[in-house]
Amino acid sequence: MDNMRHSWTHHHESGQILLITLLVLTIATTVVLSLIGRTTTDVSISNQIAESSRAFSAAEAGIEASLKSGTTGVQTLSGATSFDVQRADIGNAAGIYQFPKKVVKGTTETLWLVDHNANGSLDEHPTFTASSLDLCWSSESTIPAMEVTVLYKTAPPTSEYRVAKGAYDPDPDGARRSANNFSTVTAATGGCGVGTNTTYRQRITFGSFFPVIDPTSDTLLMLRVQPVYSDAAIVVSTVAPLPLQGTQITSTGSSGTGVSRKIVVFQQFRSPPSIFDSVIYSQGSF
Structure with missing residues (x-):
């Protein structure tokens, strides 16, 4: 009887050890597989970051080449990376012209009304x-107002530089207009039409300034616009072609493994700083 009890106890303990061993092996296998999976994921993410960095660097190289020498088209760099650069006119057409980015209140954007020489x-x-x-x-949470400055040159024989x-x-x-003495707008809804993301519209009629500006004989040089009270996206709509405002440069860089990154740069003509409009205040000759 004692021998039978001893044999049962021995087999029972052996069975427990086997179960514990299997459990430990299962946990160890799970941990190892988890570590392998994490390592594989980390390596994959690192490769993606590296490829993205190569593509972005190639796109930057394309922008630099185009700014320096006007390069366009596809060029292959070292390590199978490449860039594709395209240049497009800004302005130089009738219809809708949108300033490249939202204009910060108190800063000025320039719309050129004459051509530039080489x-x-x-x-x-x-x-x-x-x-x-x-x-x-x-339209913004705080309604923006707009200050406008027109710089022009009178027709010969006076040929004077003036500002309106x-x-x-x-x-x-x-209520705000009673304090700031601004004029009301031409339209408070609709803006420049569907797709422009604008609400307010002001028709700038050059003949309504005093002295009267005649665009057919006087030379309109530039229109300067400055948002007041809030940042604003600004759009201009014209029935006549605007002069060239600059160049949009788009560079798409490729790592050679299917990863690509794009950079867009707006290269506009130089314009006076915002303080220029505060210094120039008279519509008379200067």
Whole structure:
């Protein structure tokens, strides 16, 4: 009887050891597989980051080459990386022109109304000769107003440089306009049309300034716009072609393994700083 009890106890303990051993092996296998999977994932992420970095560097190289020498098209770099650069005019057409980015309140954007010479100087001859243009801007949580400055050169024989100013506030109840003396806007809905993401529209009629500006004989040099009270997306709509405003450069870099990255740069003509509009205040000759 004792021998039978001893034999049963021995087999029972052996069975427990086997179960514990299997459990330990299962846990160990799970941990090892988890570590292998994590390592594989980490390696994959590292490869993706490296390929993305190569593609981005190639795109940057394309931008630098285009800014330096006007390069366009596909060029292959070392290690099978490459870039494809395209250049497109900004402006130089009638219709809708949108400033490349939302304009920060208190800063000024320039819309050129004359052509530029090859050396960057202004070709001071009447170029944009339409009697008016529409200036539109977005609705924001704080309603933006807009200050406008028109710089122009009178027709011969005076040939004087002059400036005209206007200020427009779409404030719905008029309380703000009573304090700032801005004019109301042409339209407080609709902006420059569907797809422009604008709400307010002001028609800038050059003949309404005093002295009267005649775009067919006077030379319109530039239109300067500055949001007040809030940042704003700004759009201009014209029936006549605008002069060239600059160049949009798009560079797509490829790592050679299917990963690509794109960089877009807007190369606009140089314009005076925002303080220029605060210094120039008279519509008379200067």
